[in-house]
């Protein structure tokens with residue numbers, strides 16, 4: 001399924017839009033800190049279609065992680081709600097797996113054990129099945145040889161690959177990724193962009209991907225949503241209709257990225273002006 | 278191999294120094310027997326079974342008390358880590374009692390339980406329990422929240438969360454607490470055996486005590502040596518492998 005198709009009559013187009021997988025409705029969240037109350041999210045609404053890849057971009061501190069955690073069910077919004085397949089999200093669950101920025105791999109398990117962790121919580125599988133699935137995903141991320149490795153023996157890039165395998169293994173319909181590649185070097189990142197696009201294309205996942213890297217967002221997303229800080233709001237939306245797989249160094253992609261960057265900077269300035277007043 | 282050689286050399290040197298001090302008559306031979314006399318005592322005590330018997334009795338008391346301390350301490354530590362009310366009450370009590378040197382329990386135990394096995398068991402349990410409670414509590418509190426969050430999104434909750442995430446994540450702390458508990462248990466048992474002079478079972482502490490009563494310095498020194506060796510063995514056989522496993526897994530330096 002491809003969305004935001006060519007053209008056609010409005011009704012035709014409406015008929016083509018699949019029901020949204022995730023619906024975020026008027027979500028607000030504030031935090032009380034020592035320096036006062038911070039409005040991290042201000043009435044955010046957003047819907048994500050089945051098998052869509054949406055990127056959230058914004059400066060750090062603008063509430064991206066907070067929104068992702070609320071979608072995951074790890075945090076509760078002050079007001080508004082999140083629907084997954086039309087049902088309100090109240091608790092975390094394995095149909096919406098999160099991949100965090102820092103490696104959240106468990107050091108008491110080896111690489112294979114980590115990938116198996118989520119699978120063991122899935123009922124109706126034999127242990128043999130679980131092992132096969134775990135090995136399949138380790139192979140997918142190219143780490144078959146390291147299944148017995150301790151976590152600290154892996155490089156940063158390998159850790160994130162294991163984390164990706166762990167997130168994919170229970171076959172969640174929705175994958176929530178919070179700056180998963182931010183701590184990696186450019187070369188490793190580029191490889192992972194390729195891997196992730198390939199996995200997304202072949203497994204038809206719905207992905208919400210948070211990043212502060214505009215190019216990364218333009219490379220991966222069907223849509224890029226721009227967040228503005230204080231209070232966190234969705235400021236602008238950029239559809240990216242470039243063919244896949246996309247290369248991060250592609251010229252067209254760079255042009256899109258610089259347009260997004262420009263928008264990002266412009267409201268950075270208006271905010272600075274507002275503060276100066 | 279080289280390290281082992283150096284260690285052997287070091288201990289040989291200590292024995293030689295001891296032998297020299299004995300021959301030079303720096304102290305009276307009553308106060309400082311020759312290494313050979315001590316070895317002779319050990320040989321006799323080993324042959325007539327005294328040593329074996331005393332070690333067995335001591336180890337039985339130690340392990341019983343230690344296990345009770347751990348079995349009680351782990352859940353208490355989990356409770357104090359999980360609920361504020363337990364932290365403020367049991368946690369505070371544990372913190373206070375942990376600072377109490379375990380020999381201080383002996384007078385109380387003697388008055389409560391008399392000269393009995395129960396008195397010794399009580400002292401050992403008190404020596405172990407509180408440090409296990411504190412270590413478990415600290416370990417659980419230090420589990421990085423991200424592990425919990427990651428596990429939650431994979432569908433882990435309640436008992437699964439406790440047994441598959443929080444306890445394993447806290448394991449390094451818990452093991453060091455168990456090691457400290459072991460050291461405390463060992464110290465408190467020796468104190469108890471020296472003070473509680475019951476006739477039903479002679480442990481190493483009692484042998485030490487009667488060595489003093491008889492002014493049998495070779496016995497005193499020999500038993501002290503045995504106690505040191507048991508402490509070392511416990512560390513090398515039990516704790517070292519666990520610790521080096523944890524260091525390998527976690528990638529922490531030993």
Ligand SMILES: Nc1ncnc2c1ncn2[C@@H]1O[C@H](COP(=O)(O)OP(=O)(O)O)[C@@H](O)[C@H]1O
Pocket residue numbers: 031032033038040058059060061062063064065066067
């Ligand atoms: N647990 C928290 N307690 C207090 N303030 C928080 C908490 N989590 C986030 N915030 C605040 O909310 C805002 C948004 O944070 P976050 O969602 O982490 O931003 P981002 O992921 O975009 O960098 C920030 O100002 C941050 O300081």
Ligand SMILES: [Mg+2]
Pocket residue numbers: 061064065066178
């Ligand atoms: Mg963040």
